[in-house]
Amino acid sequence: MSSATVSADLTGFHQICALEAIPPLGARVVATEAGEIAVFRGDQDQLFALLDRCPHKAGPLSQGIVHGTSVTCPLHAWKIELATGCAQAPDEGCTVRFPVQLVEGLVYLSITPEHAA
Numbered sequence: 840m841s842s843a844t845v846s847a848d849l850t851g852f853h854q855i856c857a858l859e860a861i862p863p864l865g866a867r868v869v870a871t872e873a874g875e876i877a878v879f880r881g882d883q884d885q886l887f888a889l890l891d892r893c894p895h896k897a898g899p900l901s902q903g904i905v906h907g908t909s910v911t912c913p914l915h916a917w918k919i920e921l922a923t924g925c926a927q928a929p930d931e932g933c934t935v936r937f938p939v940q941l942v943e944g945l946v947y948l949s950i951t952p953e954h955a956a
């Protein structure tokens with residue numbers, strides 16, 4: 840599966856889709872054994888992967904509105920920082936983050952959670 844032209848370490852990562860399959864300022868949901876993971880595409884084509892459950896009451900973050908590097912939950916409008924998975928003050932709480940990489944136009948996701956920031 841590895842390629843001599845790919846220098847990134849993709850050990851433990853799974854190829855999900857092409858970047859173009861995720862709408863700009865949107866998300867794509869991936870069903871995994873770790874749960875449904877929302878892969879977000881930011882305004883500069885940054886990628887972020889969060890468990891698709893708001894830290895408030897488990898709203899589907901993938902259906903929220905992305906603003907730059909944050910998403911507004913569709914249920915009660917908490918704003919979640921995509922890089923950390925944490926709610927912006929005054930709200931509190933974090934959802935689980937997952938590593939995601941963009942390599943040669945393809946999106947790779949790991950289902951091993953990252954630790955909260």
Ligand code: FES
Nearest residue numbers: 893896898912915
């Ligand atoms: S469930 Fe997300 S803001 Fe309430």
